[in-house]
Amino acid sequence: MAPLGSVLVEPIDAPAARPTRRKPTIRDVAAAAGVSRGTVSRVINGGHWVSPEARAKVEQAIETTGYYANTHARSLATGRSDSVAFLLTEPQHLLFADPTFALLLRGAAEALAARRKTLVLLVAGTPEERENVSHFVGAGHVDGVLLISSHEKDPLLDGLIAAGVPTVACGIPLGHQDDVITVSIDEVGSAHTAARHLVGLGRERIAMIAGPEDTPGGRFRVVGFREELGDRFVEGLVERGDYSHESGAAAMAALLARDPAIDAVFAASDRMAAGAIATLRAAGKNVPQDVAVVGFDDSGLAAQVDPPLTTMHQPFDEISAEMVRLLLEAIEGKEPASVTLPASLVTRASA
Amino acid sequence: MAPLGSVLVEPIDAPAARPTRRKPTIRDVAAAAGVSRGTVSRVINGGHWVSPEARAKVEQAIETTGYYANTHARSLATGRSDSVAFLLTEPQHLLFADPTFALLLRGAAEALAARRKTLVLLVAGTPEERENVSHFVGAGHVDGVLLISSHEKDPLLDGLIAAGVPTVACGIPLGHQDDVITVSIDEVGSAHTAARHLVGLGRERIAMIAGPEDTPGGRFRVVGFREELGDRFVEGLVERGDYSHESGAAAMAALLARDPAIDAVFAASDRMAAGAIATLRAAGKNVPQDVAVVGFDDSGLAAQVDPPLTTMHQPFDEISAEMVRLLLEAIEGKEPASVTLPASLVTRASA
DNA sequence: GACCTAACTGTAACCGCTTGCATTCCTGAC
DNA sequence: GTCAGGAATGCAAGCGGTTACAGTTAGGTC
Numbered sequence: 204m205a206p207l208g209s210v211l212v213e214p215i216d217a218p219a220a221r222p223t224r225r226k227p228t229i230r231d232v233a234a235a236a237g238v239s240r241g242t243v244s245r246v247i248n249g250g251h252w253v254s255p256e257a258r259a260k261v262e263q264a265i266e267t268t269g270y271y272a273n274t275h276a277r278s279l280a281t282g283r284s285d286s287v288a289f290l291l292t293e294p295q296h297l298l299f300a301d302p303t304f305a306l307l308l309r310g311a312a313e314a315l316a317a318r319r320k321t322l323v324l325l326v327a328g329t330p331e332e333r334e335n336v337s338h339f340v341g342a343g344h345v346d347g348v349l350l351i352s353s354h355e356k357d358p359l360l361d362g363l364i365a366a367g368v369p370t371v372a373c374g375i376p377l378g379h380q381d382d383v384i385t386v387s388i389d390e391v392g393s394a395h396t397a398a399r400h401l402v403g404l405g406r407e408r409i410a411m412i413a414g415p416e417d418t419p420g421g422r423f424r425v426v427g428f429r430e431e432l433g434d435r436f437v438e439g440l441v442e443r444g445d446y447s448h449e450s451g452a453a454a455m456a457a458l459l460a461r462d463p464a465i466d467a468v469f470a471a472s473d474r475m476a477a478g479a480i481a482t483l484r485a486a487g488k489n490v491p492q493d494v495a496v497v498g499f500d501d502s503g504l505a506a507q508v509d510p511p512l513t514t515m516h517q518p519f520d521e522i523s524a525e526m527v528r529l530l531l532e533a534i535e536g537k538e539p540a541s542v543t544l545p546a547s548l549v550t551r552a553s554a
Numbered sequence: 555m556a557p558l559g560s561v562l563v564e565p566i567d568a569p570a571a572r573p574t575r576r577k578p579t580i581r582d583v584a585a586a587a588g589v590s591r592g593t594v595s596r597v598i599n600g601g602h603w604v605s606p607e608a609r610a611k612v613e614q615a616i617e618t619t620g621y622y623a624n625t626h627a628r629s630l631a632t633g634r635s636d637s638v639a640f641l642l643t644e645p646q647h648l649l650f651a652d653p654t655f656a657l658l659l660r661g662a663a664e665a666l667a668a669r670r671k672t673l674v675l676l677v678a679g680t681p682e683e684r685e686n687v688s689h690f691v692g693a694g695h696v697d698g699v700l701l702i703s704s705h706e707k708d709p710l711l712d713g714l715i716a717a718g719v720p721t722v723a724c725g726i727p728l729g730h731q732d733d734v735i736t737v738s739i740d741e742v743g744s745a746h747t748a749a750r751h752l753v754g755l756g757r758e759r760i761a762m763i764a765g766p767e768d769t770p771g772g773r774f775r776v777v778g779f780r781e782e783l784g785d786r787f788v789e790g791l792v793e794r795g796d797y798s799h800e801s802g803a804a805a806m807a808a809l810l811a812r813d814p815a816i817d818a819v820f821a822a823s824d825r826m827a828a829g830a831i832a833t834l835r836a837a838g839k840n841v842p843q844d845v846a847v848v849g850f851d852d853s854g855l856a857a858q859v860d861p862p863l864t865t866m867h868q869p870f871d872e873i874s875a876e877m878v879r880l881l882l883e884a885i886e887g888k889e890p891a892s893v894t895l896p897a898s899l900v901t902r903a904s905a
Numbered sequence: 906g907a908c909c910t911a912a913c914t915g916t917a918a919c920c921g922c923t924t925g926c927a928t929t930c931c932t933g934a935c
Numbered sequence: 936g937t938c939a940g941g942a943a944t945g946c947a948a949g950c951g952g953t954t955a956c957a958g959t960t961a962g963g964t965c
Contacts, residue, residue: 589944589945590944590945590946591945591946592944592945592946592947593943593944593945596943596944603942603943603944604943604944605942605943605944608943608944627950629950630949630950630951630952631949631950632950633950
């Protein structure tokens with residue numbers, strides 16, 4: 204554990220009072236090093252135009268005093284906060300139950316920590332929360348925003364764009380294709396891959412459990428699926444869920460009711476795939492013998508389902524790292540281009 | 555969407571320059587209201603000793619200017635940051651894969667947002683990260699710390715205590731029973747309840763899959779389990795995992811190898827219970843007919859496992875709400891007492 | 906030797922807000 | 936009519952940094 208620095212000072216006006224511990228400030232360092240505050244500041248901020256001797260003295264003084272810069276003062280002076288918001292706009296229960304959210308959060312936290320930025324978690328679920336978040340971000344308390352999971356035409360996003368807050372979205376927010384930087388996977392291509400795999404297995408009646416129509420995954424994965432199936436595509440064999448286990452189970456039940464002879468399913472999330480498998484098992488179907496199932500995400504869940512899921516792997520570490528990289532560039536005033544990453548098929552037992 | 559306020563100002567010294575948008579400050583509000591900055595500040599901070607007329611004018615001015623306080627300036631002046639760290643000390647892969655973490659995080663985020671505090675996510679996995687976190691917190695950049703999942707005798711926690719940083723831990727950190735405020739469930743009592751349920755089912759050979767010995771859950775749940783079983787307790791029928799699915803599966807395999815006639819298992823997490831069920835199924839055992847399984851946590855997972863888990867419900871919402879409440883009290887200088895909450899049995903199909 | 910330049914350092918003016926203190930104004934008591 | 940006392944307000948000194956600017960050296964150059 205590094206020393207949690209402090210300096211022992213004797214209050215001047217109150218000789219009788221007990222000495223009180225104070226955080227060392229740049230003044231203490233300057234005094235200890237025998238230089239001015241300006242020079243100390245220069246050393247801290249890269250040390251340009253500082254003589255080697257002065258720098259050495261200051262560094263020594265920082266060491267002995269246990270000095271650590273006060274970020275509030277720095278932020279006030281510079282106008283930067285060196286912090287970034289991780290902004291969730293989904294209704295809470297949906298997102299926090301989603302293992303992919305934790306994966307993104309972890310990646311973002313790691314990438315930001317490495318750049319010495321602070322991650323502030325912001326939840327904009329209820330209207331009141333949205334209002335507060337809007338104020339908070341608009342007031343410049345964070346330098347930029349990592350936007351997670353936005354549905355179509357989110358007014359919050361409109362506000363961010365209008366206010367000129369650097370923002371990077373995860374997945375292309377529908378309706379904002381051109382006015383926001385995004386990191387996303389190749390949704391259409393991924394769906395092609397998944398569908399091709401099922402076709403390659405010789406499956407004939409292939410159904411899909413898609414995501415909500417107002418999310419990019421919900422829309423574009425259906426497009427790829429349909430394209431790949433071509434003539435095999437059956438209009439009625441697409442059901443929609445909200446990525447949750449329950450919705451996957453319900454969708455599978457609906458599909459089965461429509462066509463009991465379905466022999467393959469492509470689900471747009473691992474959780475929906477798991478739900479579908481539960482329904483299939485309850486209906487007496489074997490996976491993968493009777494019905495092959497392909498999931499999406501390759502979250503930790505995929506390997507734990509019985510049978511383990513064949514699924515499209517989303518590179519969450521890369522996605523979050525790219526989001527952070529692009530956001531920091533945007534904060535620096537550059538105008539980075541959006542990034543699309545490939546997703547790859549991971550074959551396990553379910554298909 | 556609330557207006558992201560700003561004020562149009564004409565730079566005085568550069569008449570030719572284009573007007574530039576600036577955030578309104580307390581000065582703008584004071585000018586607009588025709589009062590001093592001090593009065594505006596008083597209105598913002600509760601409005602004591604301000605005449606109703608002045609207050610009305612200020613509130614009006616805040617509205618028209620779109621003013622929103624700069625937290626950095628405020629923090630600098632007050633010494634408070636109005637933010638709280640959510641500090642993770644586990645190796646990352648373990649924690650982020652754990653659905654209970656998301657539940658706690660959600661609860662904390664919600665409770666803090668309601669009190670208008672900011673949640674800063676801090677991860678102290680690697681030694682370097684720990685160093686940075688230690689500095690960051692020690693420097694007073696957050697008012698307090700919500701400590702998640704600490705193993706025994708964590709030097710980071712020592713440092714927090716030594717530095718006098720208000721801290722509330724989730725689960726009693728072993729070795730720190732007396733010097734840190736905690737919110738925990740009744741570990742021993744919960745284990746009693748779970749074991750009693752299995753005994754009540756008429757099970758004879760009851761095994762346990764416990765957590766790591768250096769975590770409170772890992773230690774005290776075994777105590778309660780053993781107490782409840784009394785004579786029925788068999789020394790060799792306790793295996794340890796790390797709360798993960800895989801470790802649960804492995805532990806179950808070990809138990810089965812030791813005694814194939816086991817007819818009940820109490821796992822200290824739902825994930826380990828799910829892993830155990832996978833192993834049992836692979837071994838040709840039916841749950842619950844051949845082996846009854848009780849989990850722990852009642853995370854979202856519990857209802858999705860096949861068969862759905864009977865499990866000890868941890869009241870995560872209450873836990874996180876209490877943690878926030880106690881922390882804010884501690885920050886205000888009170889010395890709140892630790893809290894222990896009961897966990898309750900939720901009966902589903904697995905036992 | 907005068908002069909210029911570059912490298913370094915100190916000074917002080919902010920950044921936007923809070924808050925102790927002084928000031929003003931008003932009311933009621935004597 | 937004077938004065939105490941309290942309410943409302945203004946004033947200005949911080950909070951701990953950054954940074955433009957000015958000042959001081961020292962080393963060349965001619």
